[in-house]
Amino acid sequence: MRPEDVDAAERLTALAYGADRTDDRRRRWCDRIRHLLTTDPGGCWVADDGGDGAADAAGPGASGEAGSINGVAVALRRDLLWVLSTYAVHPDHQSRGIGTALLGAAIDYGAGCLRGLVTSRPDPQALRRYRRAGFTLHPTMRLTGVVDRASLPAVDGVRVGTAADLDLVDSVDRRVRGATHRPDHAFVMAHSTLLVCDLFTASGYAFLADWGVTRLAATNRAVAQRLLWAALARTAPGSPADVRNLTSDQEWAIDVGLAAGLRLDQDAYLALRHMRPPAPYVPSSAFG
Ligand SMILES: CC(C)(COP(=O)(O)OP(=O)(O)OC[C@H]1O[C@@H](n2cnc3c(N)ncnc32)[C@H](O)[C@@H]1OP(=O)(O)O)[C@@H](O)C(=O)NCCC(=O)NCCS
Known part of the structure; x- marks a missing residue:
């Protein structure tokens, strides 16, 4: 992910989450991702359709037009804990393996971490991905x-x-x-x-x-x-x-x-690995 991808990633996640963010929440979302791009550039990934319809996980510095992204995953490492902060694929592009590729890149960023944590949405596709990546799913209340x-x-x-x-x-x-x-x-x-x-x-x-x-x-x-x-x-x-x-x-x-x-x-759900x-x-x- 590059800084110029952040606005497109915000729109994509709002669409995928069905979220109706106020201007303030939208700004705050973008500020958070820009912050994580600074602290964890290697954990921030987008899927870029590359203009030819092929979905590739594109890392920092990869080519591609901002706005042509169809998926995003943002992970951070704090000491020996890996955390997934954002994860979504555009609704028109889901269930084609893009989410698997993105989560794989984000998890690879956590190599060497002992534990993993995701506050998951109750999304069946996301839960499938997390469980298959070895996370234990703990139901949560609000x-x-x-x-x-x-x-x-x-x-x-x-x-x-x-x-x-x-x-x-x-x-x-x-x-x-x-x-x-x-x-x-x-x-x-x-x-x-x-x-x-x-x-x-x-x-x-x-x-x-x-x-x-x-x-x-x-x-x-x-x-x-x-x-x-x-x-x-x-x-x-x-x-x-x-x-x-x-x-x-x-x-x-x-x-x-x-x-x-x-x-x-x-x-x-709170999805946890080794903790x-x-x-x-x-x-x-x-x-x-
Ligand atoms: C979660 C998400 C990022 C996964 O991306 P994706 O590109 O759809 O992921 P993939 O295609 O790699 O995998 C989806 C899996 O769900 C399965 N699936 C598809 N529709 C499903 C359904 N209705 N119920 C259960 N599983 C379903 C697919 O078969 C696939 O599993 P498999 O590869 O093991 O067969 C994407 O679905 C999404 O953006 N969801 C909405 C936003 C969200 O809730 N994000 C999670 C935040 S914690």
Whole structure:
């Protein structure tokens, strides 16, 4: 993938996901992929029809017109963890093997990584690809709705974090998921609010965007619950909150969400290779 492919990749993924992105979400999607092109150029792949109808996985620097792409896969490596961030083939070109070629290129980028993680959509073709690539599929749940303000408890020990707290974020990440998000800190800090809880016995952090909790990790469940309550308390009254990618390992989160009056639904799948679902942890859809 080259920087000039990003806009076409955005349109292609919106079409393949059936997503109706606002201008803001579209810009943010493109900014994220440009960020990953900088941190993980070898993990960013497009399928380019090459103008002759033949589908080739085209790597960085390969020839081809921007806009003629019919598939995209973006993977990142963080320490020894491989994460798939985006994966789609144009609906008119699916089921012809393009997705298999793209996923193969993205997985090859993870050579040497010990573990793999994908927050998968509930797409039968994607699930087929992930399982056949050796991933274990863990069904996930999602909490949505408007927080019942009357349910909010007083929460001590949680404050808004700054760049000075990113070492704490790294150490919690290493404990909980065996890998940091270090190269993504600047991008994530620019797009969300960091909450931290640093007690004598345990610590944790959460990232919040205007639509909900985008990531949360802690070294024990009590701190994770404190952070989630604090995050829900910060949602604008009357506007919906969203917490996704919750396997049954995250009952600490489900219990908080239900107590806060949120609705629990089936979400999708967390596809993992050589690891159990990290806990207590709310995985980021984009960064694992
Ligand atoms: C997932 C996706 C990228 C795969 O790309 P693709 O080019 O269709 O992939 P392939 O053709 O290599 O493989 C598709 C597989 O699904 C199978 N398949 C096709 N239609 C299917 C259906 N309705 N149900 C189940 N499997 C189906 C194909 O037989 C093929 O499997 P096989 O090669 O083992 O026989 C593409 O389908 C897609 O963009 N889906 C929508 C977006 C999405 O949800 N992406 C995943 C985000 S996590």
